[in-house]
Amino acid sequence: MSTALVKPVLYSYFRSSCSWRVRIALALKGIAYDQEPVNLLKDGGQQFSTEFQAVNPMQQVPALKIDGIILSQSLAIIQYLEETRPNPRLLPQDLKKRAQARMISDHIVSGIQPLQNLTFLKQVGGEKKLEWAQHYITCGFKALERILQHTAGCYCIGDEVSMADLCLVPQVYNAERFKVDLAPYPTITRINKALLELEAFQVSHPCRQPDTPAELRA
Secondary structure: OOHHHOOOEEEEOOOOHHHHHHHHHHHHOOOOOEEEEOOOOHHHOHHHOHHHHOOOOOOOOOEEEEOOEEEEOHHHHHHHHHHHOOOOOOOOOOHHHHHHHHHHHHHHHHHOHHHHOHHHHHHHOOOHHHHHHHHHHHHHHHHHHHHHHHHEOOOOOEOOOOHHHHHHHHHHHHHHHOOOOOOOOHHHHHHHHHHOOOHHHHHOOHHHOOOOOHHHOO
């Protein structure tokens, strides 16, 4: 069977912000896929199993099996989808706006999210976890708010949904989980609210995944 006819498989965890980015991209582009849940907490973390290491040696989600290859790292996956399935586009045609979309994405996926993810928080340990996460999300959001005041329209870059938006919404979700005060970030809050009204962001939400615990389902 042609690899183009094989339904993609997404290895995902319902609350993983990195996985959520990819789920949004797949939803926006109308790509049907199967999901293979990887519980990051159960049995010491299923991402460390021999079976999953064969999928992604980095022992992280997401991973996407598509077109006969396996890709990991959310932005690499999203950009592959953009290059192979370009409609609707997730990167602006204007080169300056495209650079800004990538910049904002990198601010979040490199400068904020890794510092409050499960691996870091395990190392911090104990009662300091919440304080640590709040500190680094707040530092990142202070900068991001200033940037978005210059780039945003309805969404992060003007009035079209871009890769930057796919990164923003999961990060705001994390901020809310860690009880970050969002009042100082009106632009972030406004954009997040607008994006959550879109179907692709709703169907991909952590509360609506196959592995979402019953008590967290919406």
